[in-house]
Every structure is written in C-alpha cells, then in structure tokens.
Amino acid sequence: MWGQVPQQLKAKLRSIGSGLIHLLVPPYLTPFGESEIVEVMLTSKLQDKIEELASLIRSSRYLVAFTGAGISTESGIPDFRGPQGIWKKMSPIELSEFLADPAARKEYWRRKIESYPQMRDAQPNEGHRALARLYQAGLLQTVITQNIDGLHQKSGIPDDRVIELHGSNTYIACLDCRKRFSWEEALEQEYDDCPSCDACGGWLKPATISFGQAMPEEQTRAGFHEGGRADLLLVVGSTLQVYPAAAIPQATGDSGGKVAIVNNVPTVQDMLAQFLLFGPAGEILGALAERAISQK
Ligand code: NAD
Ligand code: ZN
Numbered sequence: 001m002w003g004q005v006p007q008q009l010k011a012k013l014r015s016i017g018s019g020l021i022h023l024l025v026p027p028y029l030t031p032f033g034e035s036e037i038v039e040v041m042l043t044s045k046l047q048d049k050i051e052e053l054a055s056l057i058r059s060s061r062y063l064v065a066f067t068g069a070g071i072s073t074e075s076g077i078p079d080f081r082g083p084q085g086i087w088k089k090m091s092p093i094e095l096s097e098f099l100a101d102p103a104a105r106k107e108y109w110r111r112k113i114e115s116y117p118q119m120r121d122a123q124p125n126e127g128h129r130a131l132a133r134l135y136q137a138g139l140l141q142t143v144i145t146q147n148i149d150g151l152h153q154k155s156g157i158p159d160d161r162v163i164e165l166h167g168s169n170t171y172i173a174c175l176d177c178r179k180r181f182s183w184e185e186a187l188e189q190e191y192d193d194c195p196s197c198d199a200c201g202g203w204l205k206p207a208t209i210s211f212g213q214a215m216p217e218e219q220t221r222a223g224f225h226e227g228g229r230a231d232l233l234l235v236v237g238s239t240l241q242v243y244p245a246a247a248i249p250q251a252t253g254d255s256g257g258k259v260a261i262v263n264n265v266p267t268v269q270d271m272l273a274q275f276l277l278f279g280p281a282g283e284i285l286g287a288l289a290e291r292a293i294s295q296k
Contacts, residue, residue, distance in 0.1 A: 050284070053260055053275050054291030056232060057139055064230035065131050066248055067145045067152070070237020070263060074125040074282045076118065077149055081239045082264070095212040098205070099175075105194040105203065112169075112206055116183065119148075119169055124155035126282035127236065130289035132156040137293045142226045146238060146245050148208045163223045165245045167208040167216060176202030215244060227251040235261040237281050240269040249273070 057063055069079035079085050080092075090111075097104040124132070132155040134140035143152050143162045148169040152162045172186040173179070174197035186195045186204050195204040209215060227233060227248035240246045240261075249259045249272055260275035261267060262284050270276055277284050 046279075049275070049277065050287045051291055053277070054288050054295060056258070056260075056275075057134070057234075057288065057292040058295050060139070060232040062230050063134070063140050063232045063234065064226050064252075065134075065140060065143045065234045065236060066227065066238070067131075067143060067147060067236045068238025068240075068242075069147060071127045071281050071285075072122070072125070072147055072149055072151055073237070074127060074280065075122040075149075075151060077122050079237070081241065092211050095210040098210060099203070102193040106192075108205075109194055113187070116169070116206075120183075122149060122151060124151045127285045128152055128155035130282075130285035131236075133289045133293060135161065137289075139292055141230075144223045144226055144245075144248060146242060148206075163219050163226065165209075165215065165219055165223050167206075169206045169208050171207050172204050173207040174200060174202040175205055176200050180207070220244065223248055224251050228255045228257075231257045233257055233259045235259060235263070235267075235273070236285065237263060238267065239263075240267045 093108045128151050150170045172181040177200040179199045228251045230252050233252040259273040261273045262277045
C-alpha cells in the first residue's frame with residue numbers, strides 16, 4: 001500500500017507532528033506497517049489533533065463548513081466517487097443528453113424515481129447533527145453544501161444558512177420557466193419519457209444541477225463569498241474534484257483563511273489544508289463539536 005502513495009503525500013505523512021500540517025492517518029496509509037501498533041499511536045494522536053482543531057474552531061471568527069456526499073453516506077445515501085460510489089455502477093446523464101434524447105430522459109427519471117424514497121426518508125447522522133450543534137452554539141456561521149439531500153436543514157440548520165450549490169432533490173422544477181412542483185404533482189401526470197410543465201410545456205426535472213447544467217448564480221456567488229469570508233473552512237466528505245465548487249477551499253486560502261479536511265481517504269487538494277483528519281465524518285465531527293462546545 002505504502003508504495004502506491006504519491007510522493008507528495010508521503011512527505012506530508014512523514015511530517016506528522018513537525019509543523020503546521022496535522023494528519024490523522026488511517027492505518028493503511030502509514031509507513032509503519034504493523035497496523036496494531038499504529039492504531040495505538042494514532043489514538044492519542046487523534047485526540048490531540050481533534051483537541052487542537054476544536055480550539056481553533058472555538059477561537060475562529062467565521063467558521064464555514066463545506067460538505068460533500070461523504071457526510072451523508074452514514075445516513076445511507078451512497079456517494080459518487082467513494083469506494084462504494086454510484087459511478088462505479090453507472091455513468092451520469094449530462095444535461096445535453098437529457099435534452100436531446102428521449103431514452104436518456106426516460107432513464108434519468110427511472111433512476112431518480114428509484115433512488116428518491118431513500119433520499120426522502122434519510123435522517124441526519126452524527127456528522128450533520130454535530131454541525132447543527134456548532135451552529136446552535138454560535139460557532140458555525142454557514143454551511144456550503146454540494147449535497148442535494150436536504151439533510152443539513154433536517155438537522156436543524158436554517159434554510160438561509162445552507163447554500164446548496166448543486167440544487168435540491170426535495171422538489172421538481174421546470175427547466176424553462178423554473179416553476180416548482182412537488183414530487184407528487186410531477187408524477188401525477190401521464191408521461192412517456194418525461195413529465196412536462198403545465199405552465200410552459202418545458203421538461204420537468206428534480207431541482208438538482210446535472211453535469212453540463214449552469215450553476216445557480218446566486219448560490220454560487222454566495223458560496224464563494226462565504227468561502228472567502230471564512231477564517232476557517234471545515235471541508236467534510238468531498239473528493240474536491242467537482243468544479244467550480246471544488247475551488248471554494250482555494251478561495252478561503254487566498255483570503256488568508258485556514259482549511260481543515262475531514263475525509264476517509266486523501267483528496268486531490270490535501271496540500272491546501274492545514275489540518276487533515278482521515279476517518280469517518282460522523283465520529284470526527286461529533287468529537288470536534290463536543291470539544292469545541294465544552295471549551296466555550
Ligand atoms: P464524492 O462522491 O465525489 O466524494 C465523497 C468523498 O467522501 C469520497 O472521498 C469518499 O471516500 C468520502 N466519504 C464517503 N463516506 C465518508 C464518511 N463516512 N466519512 C468520511 N468521508 C467519507 O462527493 P462530492 O465531492 O460531494 O461530489 C459529488 C457530487 O455528487 C456533488 O456534486 C453532489 O452534488 C452529488 N451527490 C450528492 C449526494 C447527496 O446529496 N447526499 C450523494 C451523491 C452525490
Ligand atoms: Zn415551465
């Protein structure tokens with residue numbers, strides 16, 4: 001395993017405890033080999049690093065969370081690019097295909113209808129709840145999310161403090177006039193490949209942003225604004241590969257803020273972060289919130 005780790009990451013792993021870079025290393029990425037010994041070493045390391053990041057959260061002036069699909073896997077919603085990700089089984093249907101091809105529209109709706117009940121019924125997990133506790137304690141200002149599942153709002157963070165960069169799967173919208181429909185309303189009508197808008201005849205689609213679809217202007221502007229305003233950005237469960245969203249940590253860094261990444265595998269932007277916490281998001285965020293709030 002160690003042989004497969006990129007050089008840059010190896011250098012970072014070797015610098016554990018020696019500077020600004022703080023790492024919580026999963027056993028399979030450690031240079032030590034003996035995972036039992038490593039586990040023992042990491043337990044105290046983990047506590048130290050959580051303690052340190054919790055202090056920074058407590059003293060931060062403007063903490064913003066930036067979340068991806070990985071924060072919701074513990075609620076039973078699969079991610080796209082993780083080890084069990086959806087893209088291992090099927091490829092995404094881009095907007096151009098949806099618009100051009102009735103078969104693509106039909107398949108798009110088939111997938112959406114199949115996965116909707118799981119997303120509708122999912123409940124926030126410890127990771128969402130920990131962020132909600134930080135918000136309620138006045139320690140978290142905004143959540144910028146790439147997720148479409150509405151779980152941050154379900155966990156108690158007000159709608160106006162959640163920036164949904166990729167839209168929402170909780171309702172349906174007309175692609176032309178943007179009229180909104182509930183899932184029930186959209187599926188009430190008889191349709192061949194795709195339900196259509198009763199106001200303008202446009203195609204209806206869950207209000208999520210497909211690949212190739214324009215980003216929502218207001219949310220994108222707000223996301224970059226909040227990212228730039230953050231003195232600490234807590235990235236959770238994202239591969240940081242989907243742009244333009246993935247440029248938000250850079251916006252924090254450019255304006256002098258610090259970046260912490262909580263993810264169960266390394267990301268392509270780990271070099272940007274001052275804190276890297278490898279592991280399950282729920283457990284790590286739960287411990288961070290507990291420490292940060294109890295230090296208040
Ligand atoms: P992604 O699927 O590209 O990456 C998720 C990352 O989280 C992976 O690195 C994975 O290893 C990690 N991860 C998974 N479970 C974890 C856990 N319990 N603890 C810590 N890390 C964990 O996700 P992305 O970067 O958000 O990009 C995918 C796109 O897919 C986004 O645009 C998003 O809109 C969409 N999406 C959303 C949902 C959702 O709303 N829940 C689900 C799937 C995809
Ligand atoms: Zn319409």
